[in-house]
Amino acid sequence: MTAADDALDALVRTTFEVAGVLTRVGGENDLSLTQLRVLGILRDRRARVTELAAYLGLDKSTMSGLIDRAQRRGLLMRGKNPDDGRVVDVYMTPAGLELVERVHDEVRRALAPRTGRLDPDQLDQLVNLLEIVSTRP
Numbered sequence: 001m002t003a004a005d006d007a008l009d010a011l012v013r014t015t016f017e018v019a020g021v022l023t024r025v026g027g028e029n030d031l032s033l034t035q036l037r038v039l040g041i042l043r044d045r046r047a048r049v050t051e052l053a054a055y056l057g058l059d060k061s062t063m064s065g066l067i068d069r070a071q072r073r074g075l076l077m078r079g080k081n082p083d084d085g086r087v088v089d090v091y092m093t094p095a096g097l098e099l100v101e102r103v104h105d106e107v108r109r110a111l112a113p114r115t116g117r118l119d120p121d122q123l124d125q126l127v128n129l130l131e132i133v134s135t136r137p
Helices: 003-028 033-042 049-056 060-072 094-115 120-134
Strands: 076-080 088-092
Touching (some): 003 094, 033 060, 033 076, 033 094, 060 076, 088 094
16 A cells, blocks of 8 residues: 555544544534534634535535524524625524534544544644645645
């Protein structure tokens, strides 16, 4: 096997491990992986439905349905963009932020046995490498 094959294998194994944790924690909080992704994106920003749909690779109607369900649960809201009143943004409610923080803590605890093996320099290196790998061209 080449170094590239080893890297691919490690990425796939890691993806399965993280996806398994996210699926379990999401399920315990009545959230799908896609819903978790939406909440994660909106954790610290507002976004337009079209931006969310494009980022997640979903069509606008699917994205609107996801937002509608989260809005009915009191997790997300729609409102005018503060910079351009013609634009409607989606953003987190306090209940949504509370849920995201709880899920984040649960995921952190679940992955701690793995990330806890790394010293601070290794964690920084891991973050830097994953940023390079996950950045879209």
